[in-house]
Amino acid sequence: MTHSRLSAVVFDWAGTMIDHGSQAPMGVFVKAFAEFGVEITVDEARGPMGMAKRDHIKTLLNQPRIAAAWTAARGAAATEADIDAVYAVFVPMNVAVVTDFADLIAGAADTAARIRARGLKIGSTTGYIREIMAPLLPLAAAQGYAPDNLVCAGDLPEGRPSPMMMYRTFLDLGVWPASTVVKVDDTEVGIAEGLNSGCWTVGVALTGNVFGLNPAETAALDAATYHRMRDQAYARLTRAGAHYVIDSVADLDPVLDEIEGALARGERP
Numbered sequence: 166m167t168h169s170r171l172s173a174v175v176f177d178w179a180g181t182m183i184d185h186g187s188q189a190p191m192g193v194f195v196k197a198f199a200e201f202g203v204e205i206t207v208d209e210a211r212g213p214m215g216m217a218k219r220d221h222i223k224t225l226l227n228q229p230r231i232a233a234a235w236t237a238a239r240g241a242a243a244t245e246a247d248i249d250a251v252y253a254v255f256v257p258m259n260v261a262v263v264t265d266f267a268d269l270i271a272g273a274a275d276t277a278a279r280i281r282a283r284g285l286k287i288g289s290t291t292g293y294i295r296e297i298m299a300p301l302l303p304l305a306a307a308q309g310y311a312p313d314n315l316v317c318a319g320d321l322p323e324g325r326p327s328p329m330m331m332y333r334t335f336l337d338l339g340v341w342p343a344s345t346v347v348k349v350d351d352t353e354v355g356i357a358e359g360l361n362s363g364c365w366t367v368g369v370a371l372t373g374n375v376f377g378l379n380p381a382e383t384a385a386l387d388a389a390t391y392h393r394m395r396d397q398a399y400a401r402l403t404r405a406g407a408h409y410v411i412d413s414v415a416d417l418d419p420v421l422d423e424i425e426g427a428l429a430r431g432e433r434p
Contacts, residue, residue, distance in 0.1 A: 181372070215354035264300050267300075273414050276414045331364065347359075349369060356406055
């Protein structure tokens with residue numbers, strides 16, 4: 166049997182469909198570490214974005230500068246118990262602020278509607294746990310976006326970059342093979358999730374974590390800085406393996422046309 170048509174598009178959440186600039190977790194990571202006497206920067210906090218948040222904290226604590234700062238502040242290297250302690254502080258902080266960053270990205274609802282009009286299903290995976298996603302779902306739905314499923318960090322033994330959340334999404338949506346599914350994400354680890362599951366991958370450069378600015382901050386940039394940052398975001402997502410990179414989900418339609426053309430020619434991701 167040949168599969169020459171797409172069956173589904175699977176979106177990330179923050180930085181891809183909501184929260185232009187993926188800004189909700191950034192200040193929380195900084196504040197959570199500060200509770201333990203350790204200063205980290207927003208740029209450092211952004212590095213592992215897309216991972217499950219406990220894995221994100223563990224990755225930060227394994228970075229040499231932060232590891233040294235932790236040892237200096239706490240008198241010993243960070244342990245698994247310390248990771249749990251930071252995570253326990255982080256989660257309620259993130260729950261408290263996440264609804265302040267719940268606006269859909271411009272064009273996201275219209276893009277989702279056009280995808281449904283194509284006869285495709287819409288899946289979603291996220292580095293957020295269900296406790297963080299719970300208040301976001303009704304706010305997104307009220308703005309016109311309600312995917313057919315949700316797989317969260319913590320639902321499965323491994324999160325990104327493993328393909329497990331994507332495998333669960335295939336089952337939830339009843340779609341196969343993976344070559345008929347497109348994964349859209351703004352982080353390198355999210356692109357890896359799509360590649361590891363055998364999907365086509367589309368990186369979102371301008372609205373996501375790599376660019377890292379909200380619309381007002383983006384508009385305030387001078388032209389040279391804007392183009393430099395945009396080029397850097399495209400380059401990072403391309404190096405991560407994305408088959409295509411776009412500014413935002415509002416630009417997805419022509420890419421879906423290209424992928425369907427590739428499938429019709431017998432090409433696979």
